[in-house]
Amino acid sequence: xxxxxxxxxxxxxxxxxxxxxxxxxxxxxxxxxxxxxxxxxxxxxxxxxxxxxxxxxxxxxxxxxxxxxxxxxxxxxxxxxxxxxxxxxxxxxxxxxxxxxxxxxxxxxxxxxxxxxxxxxxxxxxxxxxxxxxxxxxxxxxxxxxxxxxxxxxxxxxxxxxxxxxxxxxxxxxxxxxxxxxxxxxxxxxxxxxxxxxxxxxxxxxxxxxxxxxxxxxxxxxxxxxxxxxxxxxxxxxxxxxxxxxxxxxxxxxxxxxxxxxxxxxxxxxxxxxxxxxxxxxxxxxxxxxxxxxxxxxxxxx
Numbered sequence: 001x002x003x004x005x006x007x008x009x010x011x012x013x014x015x016x017x018x019x020x021x022x023x024x025x026x027x028x029x030x031x032x033x034x035x036x037x038x039x040x041x042x043x044x045x046x047x048x049x050x051x052x053x054x055x056x057x058x059x060x061x062x063x064x065x066x067x068x069x070x071x072x073x074x075x076x077x078x079x080x081x082x083x084x085x086x087x088x089x090x091x092x093x094x095x096x097x098x099x100x101x102x103x104x105x106x107x108x109x110x111x112x113x114x115x116x117x118x119x120x121x122x123x124x125x126x127x128x129x130x131x132x133x134x135x136x137x138x139x140x141x142x143x144x145x146x147x148x149x150x151x152x153x154x155x156x157x158x159x160x161x162x163x164x165x166x167x168x169x170x171x172x173x174x175x176x177x178x179x180x181x182x183x184x185x186x187x188x189x190x191x192x193x194x195x196x197x198x199x200x201x202x203x204x205x206x207x208x209x210x211x212x213x214x215x216x217x218x219x220x221x222x223x224x225x226x227x228x229x230x231x232x233x234x235x236x237x238x239x240x241x242x243x244x245x246x247x248x249x250x251x252x253x254x255x256x257x258x259x260x261x262x263x264x265x266x267x268x269x270x271x272x273x274x275x276x277x278x279x280x281x282x283x284x285x286x287x288x289x290x291x292x293x294x295x296x297x298x299x300x301x302x
């Protein structure tokens with residue numbers, strides 16, 4: 001019988017914390033899942049560690065895929081392509097699940113399985129048991145992806161219908177750029193259906209120093225084309241005020257400058273008037289980004 005869920009873990013030199021992920025899966029009340037690990041070019045002992053688990057584990061299947069380093073979005077593309085279960089969950093290497101994770105997933109999914117929902121959203125906590133962000137109001141049962149953080153700010157966990165994900169993936173890639181947040185494609189799910197919401201919690205987040213949250217400024221500098229695409233998406237979101245749209249245009253202009261295509265910024269912008277107004281502030285912000293990253297690289301070189 002086919003499993004219900006694929007837990008996808010993208011990893012890069014995270015052997016030192018992967019055991020915690022594995023242990024949390026071993027402690028589940030239900031094993032109606034597969035674990036898919038996509039290794040984005042690790043140079044540590046991740047492969048040997050995972051192979052040991054594959055050889056020994058009898059309760060659930062573990063699949064390990066090694067690929068050349070290309071960034072999280074390329075690992076995500078591969079995972080969505082390889083997944084054959086009904087549901088798909090990104091299980092980050094710095095996360096771990098409570099023992100009732102599968103119980104929550106199974107119970108919630110049974111309630112919305114026949115609906116038009118493309119999945120559902122749950123909450124996250126940190127290592128101290130503190131809720132990350134806020135709960136959804138009691139009167140909110142579903143939301144579009146683009147709206148959910150305005151309703152309930154903070155990091156969330158997403159359980160997606162795999163069939164829906166396959167309709168909007170793969171992610172685009174730019175040569176030499178290793179950052180393009182997969183959330184870029186999640187916005188496209190709004191054209192397919194809403195996400196149900198629940199205030200249940202099963203994901204415990206432990207942000208790592210080398211993780212995405214802690215390297216954003218460097219990613220901004222190293223992947224300007226990807227960031228520009230993001231900003232073009234954000235500036236087209238409905239029901240956003242002048243301040244929000246202007247902010248996106250300043251970031252967009254800065255990314256275009258960093259990508260060496262400032263001369264094309266207005267032409268390629270979906271909000272040309274705003275982009276013209278953001279031209280000078282964007283150039284200034286690009287200079288600040290360059291300066292900040294020069295300081296970062298100097299610290300790394302010491």
